[in-house]
Every structure is written in structure tokens, then in C-alpha cells.
Amino acid sequence: MKNQKLSDQVSAKIRQDILDGKYKAGEKIPAEPELMKVYEVGRSSIREAIKSLAMAGILKVRQGSGTFVNEVLPEENMAEKLRVADFDEINAVRKLLEEEIVRLAVENHTQAELEEIEKHLTLRKLAIIAEDRPACTNADIAFHLAIANASHNKVLASLYQNFTHTIRTFFSKREAQGIGHFAMSHHLHAELLHAIKTKRKKQAQELIRNILDHNY
Structure with a gap:
């Protein structure tokens, strides 16, 4: 993990938490300040991780409302x-x-x-x-x-x-x-x-x- 970007590590952890049911399909995930505490990283790492997961179709960012787990998750690799x-x-x-x-x-x-x-x-x-x-x-x-x-x-x-x-x-x-x-x-x-x-x-x-x- 040492050679892996911090944001990638956070992305993997959030993905795993979704698979484990911590964040359920269709539900809103915590705001950035709380995610920073949960994953013990800075704001930029959280934002990069969320951007990566949104591009992968796992999260959906709704301006003014927050970030949600997609109702239909993409196929697991x-x-x-x-x-x-x-x-x-x-x-x-x-x-x-x-x-x-x-x-x-x-x-x-x-x-x-x-x-x-x-x-x-x-x-x-x-x-x-x-x-x-x-x-x-x-x-x-x-x-x-x-x-x-x-x-x-x-x-x-x-x-x-x-x-x-x-x-x-x-x-x-x-x-x-x-x-x-x-x-x-x-x-x-x-x-x-x-x-x-x-x-x-x-x-x-x-x-x-x-x-x-x-x-x-």
C-alpha cells in the first residue's frame, strides 16, 4: 500500500464499506468533514477518492444535496x-x-x-x-x-x-x-x-x- 496514492487507498476503503453494507445503495454518504475523520486523511484525498468512485459509477454527486451511493452498482471486477x-x-x-x-x-x-x-x-x-x-x-x-x-x-x-x-x-x-x-x-x-x-x-x-x- 506504500506505493499506492492515499486517495486510491481511501477509494478502496469506501468501496469496501459499500460492499459491506456500511453505505447502502441510494443512501447519502457522510459529508467531507466526517469522511476525513473516518478515513483519517485530508480533504483533497477525500475529494479525489469521491471523484474516482463517481467516475466508476459507484457514487453519484448531486450539487447542493451531497454524494449518494448509486442505486445500481456497476459489476464487481x-x-x-x-x-x-x-x-x-x-x-x-x-x-x-x-x-x-x-x-x-x-x-x-x-x-x-x-x-x-x-x-x-x-x-x-x-x-x-x-x-x-x-x-x-x-x-x-x-x-x-x-x-x-x-x-x-x-x-x-x-x-x-x-x-x-x-x-x-x-x-x-x-x-x-x-x-x-x-x-x-x-x-x-x-x-x-x-x-x-x-x-x-x-x-x-x-x-x-x-x-x-x-x-x-
Whole structure:
């Protein structure tokens, strides 16, 4: 957040308060002096935040009346939807996404992309040996993201990138389990790379389903 403008931070907080129901659709939000106290910032940051939210269609400024939450809010962006989604919902969509990603990676990968996938698989194994859970998480996510890039479908790769924060959050909730689930699933990840390398599409898709069915 340090590199983020103060007004952007305030904008994000107001947006979240609207989503949480603190400020309801159609209702007037507090005047600037009160907002300055609530968010502990100056008047200019409040004004910039309100201007940004008005341009996004979340707030509506009525001259002489104040600022109101729009009756019909714009569609939440993908990152916000993922943030509040149930993990089972996330995993169901991730399965569909990764099966297609793996299918395309089998068809479209280059040698350089295979080497990138293999690099992260090796880092994953080294992290397991070192019992370094954060490194396991980073290597696992990078492994799957490298496969997404090997699909040569920028939209799918971008969608998968949006999932990585949610996946990381899920792994952090299982921190007490240590590196056990990473170790148990490593052979499946190695087999997945081999299936992609040898262009065994059906086997690759079965492996990714197995990985995700067990929340690996």
C-alpha cells in the first residue's frame, strides 16, 4: 500500500464499506468533514477518492444535496469477486480453467516454456526437501502459471493470474499442515509435466483433475 496514492487507498476503503453494507445503495454518504475523520486523511484525498468512485459509477454527486451511493452498482471486477467467493466455487472454476490450459499447453508449448515449467518443479522439490512452506507455495503457483503461459492463450493466462492470490490465501490457511500436501502431490506434478512434454493430452487433463480434486 506504500506505493499506492492515499486517495486510491481511501477509494478502496469506501468501496469496501459499500460492499459491506456500511453505505447502502441510494443512501447519502457522510459529508467531507466526517469522511476525513473516518478515513483519517485530508480533504483533497477525500475529494479525489469521491471523484474516482463517481467516475466508476459507484457514487453519484448531486450539487447542493451531497454524494449518494448509486442505486445500481456497476459489476464487481474479477479480483473482488474472487476475494469474496467460496473456495469450492473457486476450485470448480479453476478445474475448468486449468483443464483447458493444460490441453492447450500440450498442443502449443515451446522448449523454452517446458524448461520454465521444469525449473519451477525443481524449485518446488527443493522447497519440500528444505521444509520451506512459503517457498513451496511460491514454486507451486509459479509452476501452474508457467503452464498457463505455455497455453499461448493470453486471456486464459490472465484469468489464471487472477486466481493466484486466492490460491495463495488458501495455502496460507493450511499452514499448520506444514509441507505434507506439497510432498504428497509432487509426483503428480512431475507426471503432469511429462504428459505435457510428451503431448499426452488426455493423461495431462486427468492429472490436473486429480491434483485439483485433492486440493493440491
